[in-house]
Amino acid sequence: MAEAEAIFIGANRQTHVSDVHPSKRIVSFGAGNTIALWDPLSKSSRGVYSTLKGHTGEITCVKFIDNFNYLVSASEDKTIKIWKFKSSESVYLEFVETFQFHQSSIIAIGVFESFFATGDSTGNIGLWKSNEGKVELVQEFKTKIGVLPLAIAIQEIEPNQYVLAIGGSKFNVFIYKFTYSKAEINEFELVSGLEGHEDWVKALAFKKLSDGDFLLASGSQDRYIRLWRIRTNDLIDNSDEDENKLVLLSNKQYKFSIESNKVAINFEALIMGHDDWISALKWHDTQLKLLASSADTALMIWEPDDVSGIWICSSRLGEISTKGASTATGSSGGFWAALWFNDAEENEYILTNGKTGAWRLWSSNDQINWEQKLAVTGSTKKCTDLSWSINGEYLLSTSLDQTTRLYSQWLNEADGTKRQIPTWQEFARPQIHGYDMICISTLSNTRFISGGDEKILRSFDEPKGVAEILKKFCNVDLESDIMPESASLPALGLSNKATSDDQEAPADTDHQVRETADTNNISYEILNSSTTPPLEDHLQRHTLWPEIEKLYGHGYEIISVDASPDKTLIASSCRSNTQQHAVIRIFDSKSWQELKPNLKLHNLTVTRVKFSPDNKYLLTVSRDRQYGIWERNFEDNSFNLVHSDPKAHTRIIWDCSWSPLEFGRFFFTCSRDKSVKVWKQLEDKVELITSIKCDNPVTSIDVHKKVINGKVLIAVGLENGDILISTFDGSNLAQIHSFDKEVTPADRIARINWSLIDSEKLLLAVASHDHSTRIYSIERQLV
Secondary structure, three states: OEEEEEEEOOOOOOOOOEEEOOOOOOEEEEEOOEEEEEOOOOOOOOOEEEEEOOOOOOEEEEEEEOOOOEEEEEEOOOOEEEEEEOOOOOOOEEEEEEEOOOOOOEEEEEEEOOEEEEEEOOOEEEEEEEEOOEEEEEEEEEOOOOOOEEEEEEEEEEOOEEEEEEEEOOOOEEEEEEEEEOOEEEEEEEEEEEOOOOOOEEEEEEEEEEOOEEEEEEEEOOOOEEEEEEEEHHHOOOHHHOOOOOOOOOOOEEEEEEOOEEEEEEEEEEEOOOOOOEEEEEEOOOOOOEEEEEOOOEEEEEEEOOOOOOEEEEEEEEOOOOOOOOHHHOOOOOEOOOEEEEOOOOOEEEEEEEOOOOEEEEEEOOOOOOEEEOOOOOOOOOEEEEEEOOOOOEEEEEEOOOEEEEEEEEEEOOOOOEEEEEEEEEEEEEEEOOOOEEEEEEEEOOEEEEEEOOOOEEEEEOOHHHHHHHHHHHOOOOOOOOOOOEEEOOOOOOOOEEEOOOOOOOOOOOOOOOOOOOOOOOHHHHHHOOOOOOOHHHHHHHOOOOEEEEEOOOOOOEEEEEEOOOOOEEEEEEOOOOOOOOEEEEEEOOOOOEEEEEEEOOOOOEEEEEEOOOOOEEEEEEOOOOEEEEEEEOOOOEEEEEEEEOOOOOOOEEEEEEOOHHHOOEEEEEEOOOEEEEEEEOOOOEEEEEEEEOOOOEEEEEEOOOOEOOEEEEEEEEOOOOEEEEEEOOOOEEEEEEOOOOOOOOOOEEEEEEOOOOOOEEEEEEEEOOOOEEEEEEEHHHO
């Protein structure tokens, strides 16, 4: 009955949090406490198509194992989970087993075929062996004192003989050896600590050159990549053992034996070129090329020069990093992962994720010219609220990752032709803020207001650049030609400023206008010339909305905001433990003035404010377990309390909603006491009509704005992520559908909201604390 049309969720900021399946060509990555699955080569550009639930902490490691038939995941919840594909053709996975070995957060993983090793934040390492998904712990050990394992790599150098490399919070790369036979580990021993790096080692990757000849690449926070040559037996250069030979420049060899085989490791090459910490390293499957991602927002492909053998950068992808912005100055930017794969036509693809949670995708058919493609985006922290535009053609969402995002349906190509499969994409990031965002409400199709931890409400207007790409790709009509072209965020400010090409020179001609982000506007041109929805580079820089007003008054973090249906009034509430601050403030959306007096009833945080469809009443619910109904005086826009119930629920009331006016004056409340209650407002009193109990606390509720088949349609979100659809016929409340748990979020539903678009499929948007914003479609005829 319900189908997930879109899932927007960002990748976690971890270096081991993603992997790509080489034949199915699907990407799995940790997103909050779920594992997101994405097919980057899908012609539908649908984005994330599934999320795997089970972990209770943030995912830190995700890798395919055992000939890529299984997936292993690890988390801050200290557990390791194994997943398998439902069939050889399927791209969906199902849970197999959980392992509880580590006693602290798992932070690193290394994989070689059916072996994998996991390391935790106390230095404990577990070495595991998988046999068709049956996983067993074959060795456990602890790193040297003071070594936090940040990178692990495993390589078989002779049949059943292995080396394991560990990099971490020491400057050495520690090499262990072991053998595996008769289902047992033997000769497990620390044999050397490779010296050379000057800071923590964060990335390791092995490359087999030939039998008995290997390369180990190590990347460090010292910004350098070091290559180490590993040779066995006859390939070893033993000239360093000749005491009679004159040695001018010594290159130390680290020698050891595994059973009867001799092994030697020596420093091979130093690769310099990155401006910040090395995050991840990935060797090409068939060629001697190394992909490196870095905190300097660069991906570089390194390969040896044909003539000199010196390692050079053959391709550089990514962004030009801001001068002076690095991890040393507190920047958390840059790229985290380095994934490299090809398709059936041998086209090459490179993937990485950044601090915004979005993925970057480049493709090439010659490994020289790389073209950036559209990839997935999403929030990196809890999603807190959402609001459809008045016409329902786009969705706005807020998150604790300090962004407001705009999603719409991609209907047309740039040349105006209709797409075969319309898909939802992020088309703008109107607000990139310095405070966590908590609530939002649309004031018109081109204006919204939002609030958060800052204690201030801010209103924004749509710029012309965003309006025109929504027109081009989504058939959203332009409502006005009089609007700023774009907006920019000053370096030391929180307010988006409108920008325009019509910059006039100052009257004082002795002073020239210095070209800055405010005086040289390129955002409009970039958006206007785009052939696809905006890439992540453009979303961050060129899709901001200019701020038009700030509303002050609240003393603590804003919790809820709502605009009246006639869009003339704004009601808001803030976090509070006292009656003094648990007031509802009313603002005039035309003059932006606060209207007095404040509405006083509640003793604790007002969790939701909601205007009635006819603008006549304001419904408020609170942590103090009571609701209040305020009647509006249209002459002076004052409000009088007409109804309240101090014992409406036995626990916190989280949300409320009104029925369509044509159905009658009913309203609905939901609570931590696991109940949904239906109330009818009469002239002199309010009657409780009916209620239902759910299995979990009810955190969000929304009633469709139209009567469907003579009934009211209600969507309910629960604390565990479940979503229920119910109908109300005037006397009875009946549940008609419960969403399949495979398509629901993994955590609390923060907000649920029906779209006003009238079509055969009803659209339902869901914001969840599992970091996701989801859009579902429900067949109208089944309601």
